[in-house]
Amino acid sequence: MATSPGESLSAYCERIASEAARSSQLLRSVTGSQKNGWLIASAHALRSATEAIISANEQDVQRAPDFGLTPGQIDRLQLNRSRIEDIASSLEQLAAWPDPIGEVIDGTVRPSGLRLQRIRVPLGVVFFIYESRPNVTADAAGICIKSGNAVILRGGKEAFFSSDCIVKLLQKTAESHDIPPQAIQLVETADRDAVGHLLALNQWIDVAIPRGGESLIRRVAHEATMPVIKHFTGNCHVYVDAAADLGMAERITVNSKCQRLGVCNAAESLLVHAKVADSFLPNIYRALSAQGIEIRGDEATRTRIPNCQTASESDYFTEYLGPIISVKIVESVQDAIDHINHYGSHHTDTIVTDSVEAAELFLAEVDSAAVMLNASTRFHDGGEFGLGAEIGISTDKFHARGPCGLRELTSYKYIVRGTGQTR
Amino acid sequence: MATSPGESLSAYCERIASEAARSSQLLRSVTGSQKNGWLIASAHALRSATEAIISANEQDVQRAPDFGLTPGQIDRLQLNRSRIEDIASSLEQLAAWPDPIGEVIDGTVRPSGLRLQRIRVPLGVVFFIYESRPNVTADAAGICIKSGNAVILRGGKEAFFSSDCIVKLLQKTAESHDIPPQAIQLVETADRDAVGHLLALNQWIDVAIPRGGESLIRRVAHEATMPVIKHFTGNCHVYVDAAADLGMAERITVNSKCQRLGVCNAAESLLVHAKVADSFLPNIYRALSAQGIEIRGDEATRTRIPNCQTASESDYFTEYLGPIISVKIVESVQDAIDHINHYGSHHTDTIVTDSVEAAELFLAEVDSAAVMLNASTRFHDGGEFGLGAEIGISTDKFHARGPCGLRELTSYKYIVRGTGQTR
Numbered sequence: 001m002a003t004s005p006g007e008s009l010s011a012y013c014e015r016i017a018s019e020a021a022r023s024s025q026l027l028r029s030v031t032g033s034q035k036n037g038w039l040i041a042s043a044h045a046l047r048s049a050t051e052a053i054i055s056a057n058e059q060d061v062q063r064a065p066d067f068g069l070t071p072g073q074i075d076r077l078q079l080n081r082s083r084i085e086d087i088a089s090s091l092e093q094l095a096a097w098p099d100p101i102g103e104v105i106d107g108t109v110r111p112s113g114l115r116l117q118r119i120r121v122p123l124g125v126v127f128f129i130y131e132s133r134p135n136v137t138a139d140a141a142g143i144c145i146k147s148g149n150a151v152i153l154r155g156g157k158e159a160f161f162s163s164d165c166i167v168k169l170l171q172k173t174a175e176s177h178d179i180p181p182q183a184i185q186l187v188e189t190a191d192r193d194a195v196g197h198l199l200a201l202n203q204w205i206d207v208a209i210p211r212g213g214e215s216l217i218r219r220v221a222h223e224a225t226m227p228v229i230k231h232f233t234g235n236c237h238v239y240v241d242a243a244a245d246l247g248m249a250e251r252i253t254v255n256s257k258c259q260r261l262g263v264c265n266a267a268e269s270l271l272v273h274a275k276v277a278d279s280f281l282p283n284i285y286r287a288l289s290a291q292g293i294e295i296r297g298d299e300a301t302r303t304r305i306p307n308c309q310t311a312s313e314s315d316y317f318t319e320y321l322g323p324i325i326s327v328k329i330v331e332s333v334q335d336a337i338d339h340i341n342h343y344g345s346h347h348t349d350t351i352v353t354d355s356v357e358a359a360e361l362f363l364a365e366v367d368s369a370a371v372m373l374n375a376s377t378r379f380h381d382g383g384e385f386g387l388g389a390e391i392g393i394s395t396d397k398f399h400a401r402g403p404c405g406l407r408e409l410t411s412y413k414y415i416v417r418g419t420g421q422t423r
Numbered sequence: 424m425a426t427s428p429g430e431s432l433s434a435y436c437e438r439i440a441s442e443a444a445r446s447s448q449l450l451r452s453v454t455g456s457q458k459n460g461w462l463i464a465s466a467h468a469l470r471s472a473t474e475a476i477i478s479a480n481e482q483d484v485q486r487a488p489d490f491g492l493t494p495g496q497i498d499r500l501q502l503n504r505s506r507i508e509d510i511a512s513s514l515e516q517l518a519a520w521p522d523p524i525g526e527v528i529d530g531t532v533r534p535s536g537l538r539l540q541r542i543r544v545p546l547g548v549v550f551f552i553y554e555s556r557p558n559v560t561a562d563a564a565g566i567c568i569k570s571g572n573a574v575i576l577r578g579g580k581e582a583f584f585s586s587d588c589i590v591k592l593l594q595k596t597a598e599s600h601d602i603p604p605q606a607i608q609l610v611e612t613a614d615r616d617a618v619g620h621l622l623a624l625n626q627w628i629d630v631a632i633p634r635g636g637e638s639l640i641r642r643v644a645h646e647a648t649m650p651v652i653k654h655f656t657g658n659c660h661v662y663v664d665a666a667a668d669l670g671m672a673e674r675i676t677v678n679s680k681c682q683r684l685g686v687c688n689a690a691e692s693l694l695v696h697a698k699v700a701d702s703f704l705p706n707i708y709r710a711l712s713a714q715g716i717e718i719r720g721d722e723a724t725r726t727r728i729p730n731c732q733t734a735s736e737s738d739y740f741t742e743y744l745g746p747i748i749s750v751k752i753v754e755s756v757q758d759a760i761d762h763i764n765h766y767g768s769h770h771t772d773t774i775v776t777d778s779v780e781a782a783e784l785f786l787a788e789v790d791s792a793a794v795m796l797n798a799s800t801r802f803h804d805g806g807e808f809g810l811g812a813e814i815g816i817s818t819d820k821f822h823a824r825g826p827c828g829l830r831e832l833t834s835y836k837y838i839v840r841g842t843g844q845t846r
Contacts, residue, residue, distance in 0.1 A: 025764070028788060108809055114798055116808060121790075123820055206820060227650065227821040248843040255845035341448070363838050365451060367544075375537055375841030384846070385539060385837070386531055397546055397629060397834035398650040399822040411820035414808070415786050418798030420671040422678035423807070 009189065013197035016152060016185050020125045021204035023183035024150040027122065030179055032099035035146055038177040039095035043088035045169045046138065050084050056165035057134065060158060067158050069132075076133050077159055087138045087166075090389065094142045097388050100406045101148040115417045120410045122148030124206035127198055128391065129220060131212045132156030137163040141170050141184045143391050147409040150183040152198065152205065156212075157190045164188070195220070202226040209404075211392045229400050229408070231392040233319040234264030234347035236377045239336040239362065241353035242275040248374060249280060249352040250287055256350065256377040258291045262321045264393055265348050265380040269316060269326045271336045274300070277329050281305050293323050300329035316343040333358040337365045344368060346395050348380040369395060369402040432612065436620035439575060439608050443548045444627035446606035447573040450545065453602055455522035458569055461600040462518035466511035468592045469561065473507050479588035480557065483581060490581050492555075499556050500582055510561045510589075513812065517565045520811050523829045524571045538840045543833045545571030547629035550621055551814065552643060554635045555579030560586040564593050564607045566814050570832040573606040575621065575628065579635075580613045587611070618643070625649040632827075634815045652823050652831070654815040656742040657687030657770035659800040662759040662785065664776035665696040669703050671797060672775040673710055678799040679773065681714045685744045687816055688771050688803040692739060692749045694759045697723070700752050704728050716746050723752035739766040756781040760788045767791060769818050771803040792818060792825040 007015070046053065057079040064074045100120050107117040126149045128140050137155055144151035155163040163186055171181035187194050199208060202225040209229045210220035221228050238256050240249040256267035272280055277300065285305040288295060295301070296311035308327075315326045316339070330336045333351070340349050350372035351362040359373045370380040382390030382403035390405040400408035430438070469476065480502040487497045523543050530540040549572045551563050560578055567574035578586040586609055594604035610617050622631060625648040632652045633643035644651050661679050663672040679690035695703055700723065708728040711718060718724070719734035731750075738749040739762070753759045756774070763772050773795035774785040782796045793803040805813030805826035813828040823831035 025790075028790075110807070110809055112802075112807075114802060114807075121820075227819075245843070251843065251845050259846050363840075367448075367451075368836065370837040370839055372839040373841060374843050375839055376845045378846045379535075379537060379839060379841075379844065380837070384533070384535075384537075386533055396650075397544075401834055402837050411824055413791065414793040414803070414825050416793055416795040416798055416802060417786075418796060418802075420668070420674065420797050421802065422674055422799045423682050423801040 009191055010197050013194055017201045017204040019182040020150040020152050023180035024124045026180045027148050034177050036095040038173055038179050039091045039142055042170050042173045043091040045173050046088045049169055050081055053084055053165050056161040059161040087135045090139055091142045094146050094389055100410050105412055112421050114421055117415045118412050119415050121413050123409055123411050125150045127152045127205045127208045129154040129210045132158040134159045134162035137166050140391055143389050147406045149409055152185050154187040196223055199223045200225055229394050230396050232395040233345045235319045235345040236267045236347050237269045237340050237349040238267045239271040239351045240280055241351055241358045242273040243355035244352040246280050250284055252352055252376050253284055254287050257325050259378050265377050267377050268319050271328050271330050274329050274331055293325055295325055295327050297327040301327045333361055341367050348377040350377050432614055433620050436617055440624040440627040442605040443573040443575050446603035447547045449603045450571050457600050459518040461596055461602050462514045462565055465593050465596045466514040468596050469511045472592055473504055476507055476588050479584040482584040510558045513562055514565045517569050517812055523833050528835055535844050537844055540838045541835050542838050544836050546832055546834050548573045550575045550628045550631045552577040552633045555581040557582045557585035560589050563814055566812050570829045572832055575608050577610040619646055622646045623648055652817050653819050655818040656768045658742045658768040659690045659770055660692045660763050660772040661690045662694040662774045663703055664774055664781045665698040666778035667775040673707055675775055675799050676707055677710050680748050682801050688800050690800050691742050694751050694753050697752050697754055716748055718748055718750050720750040724750045756784055764790050771800040773800050
């Protein structure tokens with residue numbers, strides 16, 4: 001399915017997008033048991049092909065320094081037996097989930113006797129643009145097919161050989177389960193213009209989902225002619241209220257910030273009520289320092305902890321994705337809410353408090369995808385929420401907000417059954 | 424709130440959009456009873472101001488010929504005592520609906536003890552661009568405020584004085600119910616560039632909803648930097664199956680086509696199974712002719728009814744919104760499905776049949792917002808579906824499909840309550 005000789009880039013993009021659209025129509029008559037059979041057979045196929053996948057991955061790893069990948073990035077790129085096992089078992093777990101398609105969301109009988117049902121249906125064709133980790137290739141294909149959608153995968157060029165090998169295995173298994181192999185396609189050219197061509201094809205592609213750096217997401221949102229589900233930054237906050245249990249506040253702050261630094265639901269900013277600043281700040285300073293975290297604070301913070309850098313206006317807007325946290329002392333829960341709604345990214349924010357009044361105000365007024373009480377921000381995740389695998393966490397309010405899994409890749413239609421009714 | 428002296432168009436647009444965004448934040452703490460109180464008081468205010476509204480409307484009606492409005496359009500523009508009563512009572516009906524905001528959509532307790540709830544929240548700021556009927560102004564403002572959204576209304580210039588008078592009454596009533604009056608704003612300039620400026624302001628406006636001709640919708644979809652809910656054409660089909668009750672098929676066809684010609688859920692195309700063409704076509708020809716409807720048919724249709732014009736390829740794509748219907752003879756329910764998915768506009772399509780097999784295939788495979796069995800297409804409507812008032816019928820698959828009412832103008836957020844959980 002690679003570019004045919006003499007085929008222009010735009011012709012190639014139109015071909016794969018129209019094939020995906022045709023496949024998405026054929027997916028309408030594929031049953032849940034065919035989809036689950038494909039997921040399980042794909043898991044087996046990946047395990048059996050472990051050697052071939054590792055050797056394709058080695059090609060990527062060898063080229064990695066040429067692409068300027070850091071050792072950390074190369075580590076995330078690398079596949080071994082246990083990582084391939086993880087990829088395979090993710091597909092098997094997906095098979096165990098109920099089929100979202102055909103679910104009756106709600107239904108009524110009208111006074112006229114018309115029986116109405118709202119039924120879950122696929123979106124159609126998903127164009128997924130993502131970073132270089134090759135496990136995402138299999139996950140995304142699995143989630144899209146399970147939710148009845150065809151998918152066009154545009155992975156990072158750094159993982160091309162790994163992703164290509166995985167996609168070919170998934171396509172081959174699809175064929176033997178009467179699922180159109182063109183329902184799973186990898187963009188087989190490194191040409192960056194391919195993304196632009198595909199984003200113009202809204203007659204065939206129903207939604208674009210970019211996952212990666214902010215500039216990629218902005219580019220896709222700007223160029224796309226179809227709806228986009230965006231996964232912007234997670235500038236997440238922990239707010240320690242005047243009525244907080246300070247031991248709990250320390251555990252939640254440390255867990256939110258340190259459990260994993262480079263993820264979107266890690267805390268990047270700590271707000272502390274002035275009434276508990278004297279007792280809380282020295283303790284949290286020791287605890288975070290012990291984990292190698294640097295604190296940048298406002299004036300009131302700097303007077304309370306040693307060697308604290310000044311937090312600038314831009315620090316409060318920053319998703320560090322690393323060992324830094326910004327700190328600010330606030331005068332009230334309302335101040336905390338206003339700060340979060342202004343500087344935050346509407347991703348995940350948590351309050352630590354024992355006050356019902358403060359808790360309810362915070363939960364109601366913070367305008368984020370997930371707002372938490374006495375819990376670590378790190379719980380904002382499709383798996384932790386019990387929603388199954390996710391293709392990302394949406395910071396949009398439109399269509400999908402928060403974990404974006406099987407349900408969020410669907411639409412619905414109204415089915416109306418009558419006995420001859422007219423108006 | 425009109426353009427201030429010396430204020431540029433872009434400054435004016437930025438001012439009203441930022442005011443709307445600020446108001447939408449204040450709407451978060453407005454209760455359902457305040458919103459309902461405002462709706463009921465607004466209905467009273469409109470009734471009390473009947474004379475003033477009629478005199479504002481007269482200004483519009485006097486200018487109407489200058490804008491090239493047809494007598495039919497002028498009739499729709501004109502307000503009288505009974506039409507103002509209808510507008511007022513629509514607002515009162517809206518007050519009787521449950522508040523969508525704060526609804527718990529679903530919820531679970533996780534093994535960790537975390538309690539999750541998905542809660543309905545407003546989208547934020549709605550930019551509504553619509554045709555000239557002044558009753559839409561009050562309806563749209565009512566639906567937006569009831570669903571917790573601020574709204575920027577861009578009505579047709581033909582109805583400016585009527586809309587302006589209505590909006591000022593709604594704003595005044597808002598003030599006395601502690602609802603920010605800037606939550607309801609009318610774009611107070613006829614300059615077409617205002618729409619372009621507003622469509623660029625995605626930092627303040629959360630969704631654009633164009634309602635009107637296809638070129639307006641295409642322009643908005645092209646220029647908007649925020650999500651758009653589109654209300655495209657309704658090229659709706661009636662398919663008369665081989666197993667149809669032909670008397671029912673005739674009633675449903677006539678009702679779908681003729682009950683109201685200029686609406687999006689009127690039938691524009693009739694598909695007839697070849698097996699019943701000989702018996703059905705002469706009858707439907709007589710019935711439709713009696714209503715003044717012209718038939719354009721394929722070759723097989725033309726041999727069966729007198730003086731039938733040929734339907735061209737483009738006829739099958741056309742939403743006539745008038746006294747014409749295209750007709751085609753098909754060989755199977757699958758042919759009908761393929762025709763509808765290709766030529767239709769994914770709005771409303773109905774099958775008339777007594778065959779379970781044909782019915783279920785049609786309901787499953789036709790990819791439209793509403794798919795019906797033995798019922799008139801005219802039932803696809805928020806009121807008929809029991810969903811209350813609607814701002815339009817979405818032909819999109821993303822976010823909102825079909826009737827777009829209170830629920831479709833909302834998003835959701837996850838509320839997570841813990842007792843100190845960390846990962």
